[in-house]
Amino acid sequence: MKEELTKAVAGACKELFDVDVQIELTRPDEQFGDYATNVALQLGKKLGKNPREIGESLAEKLRQQLADSVSQVSVAGPGFLNIKLTDSALAEQGLAASVSRPQIYKDKVVVAEYSDPSAFKVLHAGHLYTSVVGDAIANLIEAAGGTVHRVNFGGDVGLHVGKTMWAIVRELAGEHPEKLGGIPADSRADWMSARYVEGTNAYEDDESNQAAIAHINKRVYQVVADDDHDSPLGQLYWTCRQWSYDYFDAFYARIGSHFEKYYPESITGPVGVKVVREQLAKGVYEESDGAIVFKGEPYGLHTRVFINSQGLPTYEAKDVGLSMMKWEEYHFDRSIIITDNAQAQYMEVVIKSIEQFAPELARGTTHLTHGRVKLAGGMKMSSRKGNIVRAVDVLEAAYAASKKAGFDNQPAALGAVKYAFIRSRLGSDIVYDPEESVSLEGNSGPYIQYAHARARSILAKTSLQGSTLKQGSTLEVGERSLLRKIGEYPEVFEKATTELMPHHICTYLYELAQAFNRFYEKNRVIDDPREAVRLGLVQAYADTLKDGLGLLGIHAPDKM
RNA sequence: GCCCGUGUAGCUCAGUGGAUUAGAGCGUCUGCCUUCGGAGCAGAAAGUCGUAGGUUCGAAUCCUACCACGGGCACCA
Numbered sequence: 001m002k003e004e005l006t007k008a009v010a011g012a013c014k015e016l017f018d019v020d021v022q023i024e025l026t027r028p029d030e031q032f033g034d035y036a037t038n039v040a041l042q043l044g045k046k047l048g049k050n051p052r053e054i055g056e057s058l059a060e061k062l063r064q065q066l067a068d069s070v071s072q073v074s075v076a077g078p079g080f081l082n083i084k085l086t087d088s089a090l091a092e093q094g095l096a097a098s099v100s101r102p103q104i105y106k107d108k109v110v111v112a113e114y115s116d117p118s119a120f121k122v123l124h125a126g127h128l129y130t131s132v133v134g135d136a137i138a139n140l141i142e143a144a145g146g147t148v149h150r151v152n153f154g155g156d157v158g159l160h161v162g163k164t165m166w167a168i169v170r171e172l173a174g175e176h177p178e179k180l181g182g183i184p185a186d187s188r189a190d191w192m193s194a195r196y197v198e199g200t201n202a203y204e205d206d207e208s209n210q211a212a213i214a215h216i217n218k219r220v221y222q223v224v225a226d227d228d229h230d231s232p233l234g235q236l237y238w239t240c241r242q243w244s245y246d247y248f249d250a251f252y253a254r255i256g257s258h259f260e261k262y263y264p265e266s267i268t269g270p271v272g273v274k275v276v277r278e279q280l281a282k283g284v285y286e287e288s289d290g291a292i293v294f295k296g297e298p299y300g301l302h303t304r305v306f307i308n309s310q311g312l313p314t315y316e317a318k319d320v321g322l323s324m325m326k327w328e329e330y331h332f333d334r335s336i337i338i339t340d341n342a343q344a345q346y347m348e349v350v351i352k353s354i355e356q357f358a359p360e361l362a363r364g365t366t367h368l369t370h371g372r373v374k375l376a377g378g379m380k381m382s383s384r385k386g387n388i389v390r391a392v393d394v395l396e397a398a399y400a401a402s403k404k405a406g407f408d409n410q411p412a413a414l415g416a417v418k419y420a421f422i423r424s425r426l427g428s429d430i431v432y433d434p435e436e437s438v439s440l441e442g443n444s445g446p447y448i449q450y451a452h453a454r455a456r457s458i459l460a461k462t463s464l465q466g467s468t469l470k471q472g473s474t475l476e477v478g479e480r481s482l483l484r485k486i487g488e489y490p491e492v493f494e495k496a497t498t499e500l501m502p503h504h505i506c507t508y509l510y511e512l513a514q515a516f517n518r519f520y521e522k523n524r525v526i527d528d529p530r531e532a533v534r535l536g537l538v539q540a541y542a543d544t545l546k547d548g549l550g551l552l553g554i555h556a557p558d559k560m
Numbered sequence: 561g562c563c564c565g566u567g568u569a570g571c572u573c574a575g576u577g578g579a580u581u582a583g584a585g586c587g588u589c590u591g592c593c594u595u596c597g598g599a600g601c602a603g604a605a606a607g608u609c610g611u612a613g614g615u616u617c618g619a620a621u622c623c624u625a626c627c628a629c630g631g632g633c634a635c636c637a
Contacts (some may be wrong), residue, residue: 026578031580038579080578080579162583185562253595259604282611289634291635292635293634297626302562302632303633304633306635308635312635314637317633318637341564342630343637344631372630406599423574423615424572424573425574428565429566431573433571439585441585442599453597454596458597461596503573507574511584511586512586514584518601520596520601521601524596558618
């Protein structure tokens with residue numbers, strides 16, 4: 001409907017004034033109409049005419065052309081055009097809302113990389129956030145017709161592994177892989193994470209430790225390069241690495257995430273080194289103090305090291321390797337990388353360097369960044385010393401709060417966390433408050449889930465077969481309002497997908513639930529003379545809520 | 561120091577060029593009154609949209625400067 005209107009308005013401008021203009025249709029306050037446009041204002045400037053007069057001629061034209069779908073076109077204020085749909089057109093739009101999602105990624109291949117945990121380390125609240133948001137974005141693109149490959153990247157080699165392995169060897173009093181058997185399966189992740197903290201502290205506290213850790217770090221690279229599963233260090237490394245992956249898998253299963261591919265740095269590193277060395281010869285990268293760097297200054301960026309003076313790839317080269325591998329494996333139309341915004345300027349340098357030798361790859365790459373998770377009410381997150389909030393701590397806090405709030409329901413508690421994470425616009429830090437997130441009142445996940453369950457229970461009550469709401473129906477005021485809101489869904493979906501901003505879905509679902517409650521307060525459904533029509537409304541409403549929650553990765557229960 | 565980001569009611573956030581009274585939720589206060597699941601509805605109080613300039617017919621939204629907070633700035637990830 002919006003598309004047809006846009007075309008009609010553009011056509012009218014062409015016909016009457018012989019100009020091509022970009023038409024933007026917005027959703028004004030309901031009192032003004034269903035759609036509005038400011039073309040007349042734009043044209044007024046362009047043509048040097050009075051915008052109101054332009055508006056009047058456009059309105060007249062549209063009234064003639066769109067008599068079937070438009071009941072009113074008026075000029076308001078300085079020259080806004082307000083367009084009101086007929087009940088019939090509105091009904092058609094509303095009924096199709098939950099199934100007519102603009103296919104703006106049709107036939108497109110998209111690689112979505114997010115979550116990115118490091119092996120040997122614990123998953124913290126930030127991983128949970130990025131995973132939830134990344135899933136929602138991937139869901140949006142998929143629903144818009146795209147083929148999405150969800151991939152994960154993580155550090156299974158690098159200094160943090162050196163630190164951890166050093167501490168593991170110290171804890172086991174030598175390179176004794178057989179002693180790993182004494183660590184209970186359910187505490188492996190915590191055990192390794194404790195070693196990482198010890199290793200990090202040792203590295204910072206004493207220079208002699210630094211040499212030892214650098215040495216073991218280099219040996220780990222050798223273990224990986226040789227695919228050495230036999231030496232004591234090799235056995236320690238591969239066993240612990242597998243523990244990490246098992247732990248990640250269990251966590252992702254718990255939150256409903258799934259990645260089709262995992263790129264470990266040990267794989268992308270050598271690819272990156274190869275590429276960086278090739279491009280070193282071509283002058284993209286250059287040597288500096290024994291390291292290989294990319295100088296970003298000509299582009300307003302800064303210089304970063306890609307291969308260090310020991311000849312080992314840094315994160316930069318590993319990311320270059322990752323980009324090349326994704327490109328070769330998927331030939332994507334678009335690659336989306338979602339990380340914490342601390343990486344924003346770092347990533348700019350990496351992508352700028354790639355742009356020098358693979359411009360089409362760089363052009364198709366979007367780095368999307370989000371803020372950090374701050375916990376309301378005292379739970380603090382600080383890295384380094386190990387007093388971080390783990391991802392599971394957040395889930396447990398939500399679950400505990402949900403029990404306190406009176407519903408003992410794990411899926412609802414998970415939905416509450418997801419909703420709380422997604423509802424704010426991506427970019428700034430978010431404050432997570434477990435109590436608020438599970439609240440049954442206000443803008444929360446459980447509120448929307450409840451709204452859905454309530455609508456389904458109404459539908460379950462009727463003995464009528466099907467609804468008579470269809471194109472051609474005439475509507476009462478309250479019905480019209482609700483239907484208008486339902487009909488906005490495809491537009492909100494398109495906006496969220498185009499901008500890669502899933503929070504628009506949250507905002508909309510909440511407004512939709514409010515619109516329904518307003519309707520429901522005043523209008524009876526079951527045993528009302530208009531029951532047959534209103535059932536169609538409730539159905540469309542419930543389906544839209546369900547679809548929206550699905551995009552957010554949140555279950556829409558029929559009962560709560 | 562340079563670069564990037566953020567700054568909207570007591571708190572948590574929408575709104576990122578349009579129309580009046582800048583919107584929600586929580587919290588505070590007042591009604592409805594327990595309904596087809598009230599986990600609701602209606603209303604009130606609460607904002608110099610960080611500050612000061614500028615562009616525009618029109619600015620929370622764009623530009624400039626400044627302030628505050630966060631982040632980044634070579635061999636960590």
